[in-house]
Amino acid sequence: MSAAAVSLAEILLIVAAGTAIGFLGAGRRRMDLEEWTVGGRGFGVVLLFLLSAGEVYTTFAFLGASGWAYSRGGPTLYVLAYLTLASVVSFFILPEIWEAGRRHGMQTQSDFFTSRYRNRYLAGIVCLVGIASFVPYLQLQLTGVGIIVEVASFGAIGRAPAMAVAVALLVAFVFAGGVRAVAWVSMVKDALMLLAAFAIGIGVPLIHFGGIGAMFTALAHAHPRHLTMPGATTNLGHAWFISTVLLTSLGLYMWPHMFAATFTARSADALRRNAVVMPLYSLTLAFMFFAGFAAVLIVPRLSDGDLALLTVVRQSFPPWFLGIIGGAGALTAMVPAAILILTAATLFAKNLFRPLFAPDMSDDNVARLARATVVVLGLLSLALAASSSTTLVSLLLMGYAGVSQFFPGVVLGLYWRRITTAGVFAGLVSGVAAAVVLMLAHHDPVLGLSAGFVALCLNFLIAVCTSLLTPGADHEPHRADP
Numbered sequence: 326m327s328a329a330a331v332s333l334a335e336i337l338l339i340v341a342a343g344t345a346i347g348f349l350g351a352g353r354r355r356m357d358l359e360e361w362t363v364g365g366r367g368f369g370v371v372l373l374f375l376l377s378a379g380e381v382y383t384t385f386a387f388l389g390a391s392g393w394a395y396s397r398g399g400p401t402l403y404v405l406a407y408l409t410l411a412s413v414v415s416f417f418i419l420p421e422i423w424e425a426g427r428r429h430g431m432q433t434q435s436d437f438f439t440s441r442y443r444n445r446y447l448a449g450i451v452c453l454v455g456i457a458s459f460v461p462y463l464q465l466q467l468t469g470v471g472i473i474v475e476v477a478s479f480g481a482i483g484r485a486p487a488m489a490v491a492v493a494l495l496v497a498f499v500f501a502g503g504v505r506a507v508a509w510v511s512m513v514k515d516a517l518m519l520l521a522a523f524a525i526g527i528g529v530p531l532i533h534f535g536g537i538g539a540m541f542t543a544l545a546h547a548h549p550r551h552l553t554m555p556g557a558t559t560n561l562g563h564a565w566f567i568s569t570v571l572l573t574s575l576g577l578y579m580w581p582h583m584f585a586a587t588f589t590a591r592s593a594d595a596l597r598r599n600a601v602v603m604p605l606y607s608l609t610l611a612f613m614f615f616a617g618f619a620a621v622l623i624v625p626r627l628s629d630g631d632l633a634l635l636t637v638v639r640q641s642f643p644p645w646f647l648g649i650i651g652g653a654g655a656l657t658a659m660v661p662a663a664i665l666i667l668t669a670a671t672l673f674a675k676n677l678f679r680p681l682f683a684p685d686m687s688d689d690n691v692a693r694l695a696r697a698t699v700v701v702l703g704l705l706s707l708a709l710a711a712s713s714s715t716t717l718v719s720l721l722l723m724g725y726a727g728v729s730q731f732f733p734g735v736v737l738g739l740y741w742r743r744i745t746t747a748g749v750f751a752g753l754v755s756g757v758a759a760a761v762v763l764m765l766a767h768h769d770p771v772l773g774l775s776a777g778f779v780a781l782c783l784n785f786l787i788a789v790c791t792s793l794l795t796p797g798a799d800h801e802p803h804r805a806d807p
Contacts, residue, residue: 328479328644329478329479329480329481329644330481331644331645331648332477332478332479332644332645332647332648332651333477333478333479333481333482333648334648335645335648335649335651335652336474336477336478336648336651336652336655337652338652339513339517339648339649339651339652339653339655339656340491340494340652340655340656340659342513343510343513343514343656343659344494344497344498344510346509346510346512346513347498347501347502347506347507347509347510347663348497348498348501348502348506349509357688357689357692358432358675358688358689358691358692358695359432359688360503360505361503361504361667361671361692361695361696362432362433362503362504362585362588362667362671362695363432363504363585363588363589364503364504364505364508364589366427366588366589366590366591367589367591368508368589368590368591368595369591369595370595370598370599372505372508372589373586373589373590373591373595373596373599374599374602374603375508375509375511375512375515376504376507376508376511376586376589376664377583377586377599377603378511378515378603378606379507379508379510379511379514379515379660379661379664380580380582380583380586380660380661380664381408381577381583381603381606382515382518382606382609382610382657383465383466383469383657383658383660383661384465384466384468384469384470384473384654384657384658384661385465385469385721386404386518386609386610386613386657387469387473387518387521387613387634387653387654387657387658388469388472388473388631388634388635388654389465389469389631389721390404390610390613390614390617391613391614391616391617391620391633391634392617392629392630392631392632392633392634393617393630394613394614394616394617394618394633395617395618395620395621395627395630395633396557396630396633397556397557397558397561397630398548398550398551398552398553398556398557398558398618399551399552399553399554399555399556400554400555400556400558400561400565400566401556401614401617402566402614403566403569403570403573404607404610405607405610405611406570406574407569407570407573407574407577408574408577408603408604408607408610409604409607410570410571410574411573411574411575411577411578412600412601412603412604413574413600414574414575414577414578415577415578415596415599415600415603416596416597416600416601418578418735418736418739419578419587419593419596419600420593420594420596420597421739422437422584422587422735422739423587423588423590423592423593423596424593425437425440425441425739426587426588427588431588432585432588432671432675433452433581433584433585433668433671433672433675433676434451434455434579434581434584434585434672434731435448435449435451435452435455435581435672435675435676436448436675436676437584437735437738438451438734438738438749439676441734441738442734442738442746442749443746444746444750445680446750447734447746447749447750447753448676448680449676449677449680449681450750450753450754451731451734451753452672452673452676452677453677454727454728454730454731454753454757455580455581455668455669455672455727455728455731456581456669456672456673457727458580458581458723458724458727458728459581459665459668459669459724460706460709460724461721461723461724462580462661462665462721462724463662463665463666463702463706463709463710464706464709464710465721465724466658466659466661466662466665466710467488467491467492467658467662467706467707467710468484468488468710469631469654469657469658470487470488470491470654470655470658470659470662471483471484471485471487471488471710472484472631472632472635473487473635473651473654473655473658474487474491474651474655475487476632476635476636476639476651477635477639477647477648477650477651477654478651479639479644484711485711487655488707488710488711489707491655491658491659491662492662492703492704492706492707493703494659495659495662495663495666495703496666496699496700496703498510498663499663499664499666499667499699500696500699500700503667504586504589504664504667506663507660507663507664507667508589510656510659510660510663511660513656514653514656514657514659514660517649517652517653517656518609518653518657519609520649520653521649521650521653521654522609522610522612522613523609523612524642524646525612525613525615525616525634525638525650526611526612526613526614526615526616527612527615528641528642529615529616529619529620529623529637529638529641530615530619532641533619533622533623533641534619534622537615540615540618540619540622541618543622544618544619544621544622547621547622548621551618551621552618554566560770560773561770562773564770564772564773564774565770565773565774565775568770568774568775568778568779569722569775569777569778571778572725572726572729572775572777572778572781573722573725573729575729575732575781576725576728576729576732576777576781579728579729579730579731579732579735580724580728581668581669581672581728582661582664582665582667582668584731585668585671586664613634616633616634616637616638617630617633617634619637620633620634620636620637623637623640623641624636624637624640635647635650635651635654638650662706666699666702666703666706667695667699669698669702670695670696670698670699670702671695673694673695673698674691674692674694674695674698675691675695678694679691722775722777723764725777726760726764726775726776726777726780727757727760727777729777729781730752730753730756730757730760730780730781730784731753732781733749733752733753733756733781733784733785733788734749734752734753734788737749737788737789737792741792743792743793744788744792745791745792745795747791747792747795748787748788748789748790748791748792748793748795749788749792751787751788751791752783752784752785752786752787752788752789752791753784753788755780755783755784755787756780756781756783756784756787757780759776759779759780759783759784760776760777760780763776763779763780764776764777
């Protein structure tokens with residue numbers, strides 16, 4: 326059997342096994358809106374961890390981190406810092422959000438804004454910005470699937486067919502099992518990703534240089550500036566690094582799917598325990614960086630840095646191992662893509678369509694519409710991914726610039742009685758507009774700072790000042806509710 330056939334067979338087997346587990350994970354539960362979106366609010370520490378890891382560690386972790394280590398160098402280390410700080414943020418705010426969700430029956434991020442600020446237009450803006458921010462994130466996942474399968478199959482399957490099959494499979498198990506199916510598929514994905522990370526991060530430097538230390542010595546000698554700031558770039562210096570860490574650590578749990586995952590927890594204590602454990606999982610990213618740094622010397626002058634990890638793996642390991650890596654990478658893309666599509670469909674059906682066009686629609690009909698929307702969003706995301714040429718990390722940072730603008734409305738809504746709807750609305754619109762203008766005009770970074778962070782600072786300033794100028798507060802924060 327040829328190398329391509331061996332690798333491709335393993336990829337298909339792993340993806341098929343993961344998909345089957347997704348179908349089985351839902352069991353015989355009745356998929357009403359509550360079960361489909363938040364798993365009946367019954368996830369303990371283990372299922373919550375699997376879901377969180379599935380949402381956080383995506384194609385970006387598998388290909389984007391190593392790709393930036395290859396093409397940018399030092400600046401990519403912001404990833405290790407922000408994931409740890411994001412867990413600290415989550416330890417304090419997610420239990421408060423969960424308590425608000427339990428009291429008010431929330432299922433989406435827009436539900437929080439609706440309940441806290443009593444303004445459907447603000448909730449609608451939150452919904453639209455959230456769905457729009459999903460676009461680059463979905464592109465990231467599906468583009469990653471195409472790259473992984475194409476390289477791991479030695480070109481036997483092209484990017485477009487690989488993405489099409491992945492979309493069909495993830496839409497199927499999301500349609501059938503909702504968020505619980507995604508959590509169970511994450512179990513397979515996480516196990517394989519851990520195996521891949523350690524094998525690649527240790528194996529590649531060992532095979533080519535005799536060890537990790539020797540690899541870094543060789544890299545420092547050949548490219549002494551690659552491991553420092555601004556690395557292989559001219560504008561991603563220390564100010565960009567710090568501002569990007571702050572932007573992404575505050576914005577991680579503002580992604581609508583991460584926010585909604587909070588409501589799946591059985592208790593607030595489960596969320597705190599998860600926050601303590603999650604930084605340990607981020608250590609696996611260091612091994613992806615090792616592969617990216619090693620690739621600078623092993624396969625120089627690649628046209629696309631996102632190909633670095635798989636290219637060096639293909640040169641270093643036998644085909645059967647490449648198949649395992651390809652299958653792990655495919656699931657690493659499919660799991661987050663599934664939860665993204667599920668969340669976007671729920672936001673559209675519950676927080677856009679029902680309030681504007683069918684206020685009397687029942688939850689069962691909302692669930693049916695959301696399931697139908699999953700199919701539409703799957704096809705749309707496939708079309709967008711097929712036409713995208715942006716690097717994976719750039720796509721992720723574009724999304725962060727949008728969703729991080731929800732942070733002032735959430736944290737001030739939880740902890741500051743004086744915040745008003747007008748303040749949050751003005752801040753959110755200003756922050757999103759500033760982020761879009763700066764990024765479309767290619768002013769990122771601006772004055773050395775991340776454009777998204779500059780927009781977030783403007784958002785906070787306008788939200789606070791407008792609230793102080795607005796007579797009276799709207800109502801008490803959730804945590805003060807009886």
